[in-house]
Amino acid sequence: MKIVVTDQAGADHELEGLEGWRVMEVIRDWGLNIKAECGGALSCATCHVYVDKDWTAVVGAPSEEEEDMLDSVGDVRPNSRLSCQILLSDALDGLKLTLALSAAKD
């Protein structure tokens, strides 16, 4: 299973994903520029990504709690999601997304 991640500098990375992993964990473990400071507890918004328009319907909309967390970043778009809340499954094989500036490490 693969996901394609565009980093903040515009470079594409094809990452091997594993079913049941959170997208944030894949991005983090591959060493891309993602802070993910709460570790996936839906308690920060530093794993913020933009889902490619072809994938927004498959990935779905954020929960109310996730929307609340998105209030703490200044670069939200209609396709914003927190990548710790996207669970990889076969349906998401080939998922494309872009890292938000607000997810970058210092």
Add this chain to the structure above:
Amino acid sequence: MSTEITTDVVVIGAGPCGLFAAFELGLLDLKCHFIDILDRPGGQCTELYPEKPIYDIPGFPVVTGQQLTDNLMAQIAPFAPEFHFNRMVNSIEKQADGSFKLATDADEIFNAKVVVIAAGGGSFQPKRPPVNGIEAFENTSVFYSVRKMDDFRGQDVVIVGGGDSALDWTLSLQSIARSLTLVHRRAVFKAAPASVNKMQELAAEGKINFLTGQIASLDGENGQISHVHLTTDAGDLSLPATRLLPFFGLTMKLGPVADWGLELNDNTIVVDTEKFQTSVPGIFAIGDINSYPGKLKLILSGFHEAALMAQAAKAIVSPGERIVFQYTTSSTKLQKKLGVA
């Protein structure tokens, strides 16, 4: 004149690992002072996820960040550690006698024989919105907190955010500002309902403006903003503004730790795995802030690190004294220290 405090050990960071260190140090008769940038103990556990369940603390099938913190505070209470909140350690200097002199941003000096850095991901600091060039305006016309209300008197103030800080300051500053605009990305707020109602009343009366949108960019020169450009549902918008207050919560930054002359590795402090000592003898690092081969950022790992660190700290504070290894279950001496025997 600055306050001066002398103690055995200064622990920087009152998160779970730092708190447990006070227990292990206390059993060895070492007195601790805590310094933390937050206003209460618990670190990430209480700042980020106080109500979230934690499932991997030994002996607790489930415990929340707040409960774990409360329990640790009860556990270390017999040793009466002292807490200094809302301040940050700016510098650590090694003295000729091997002890350390720490200076805080609250104009205090701490003298300690041992320093334990248990600072997690660093210090919690206001989140900077991802707006190009915002740094140039910080502390002149862009502020992340209100220190003096007078700085906002007669100004065109833009406040951004949808939490309690944004709402509270909207209500407090509207009467002294020349104009006040609250900007939030949606018309849903995570703040006290009474504040939200009051804000909506003020907006209806025309005393403040409320806009749904986000900051796109800033204009200005010499640190002074002149306009805030917004993207809103109704299109792009430019607001004349002389003060900007973004309230996006806190994030962790390594901060002054980077300047203390310690060997670092990718924003963590390198330690050995016998004493969890840094590259500077007498300064230890435990919990999420340290790194060593095989490190796992788990609270339980930090507890283990605290126990081993305490043995090494004791040898520094009381050189030559033989350390007898004892169990709290069987040692009357330890039980007396805990106030149970």
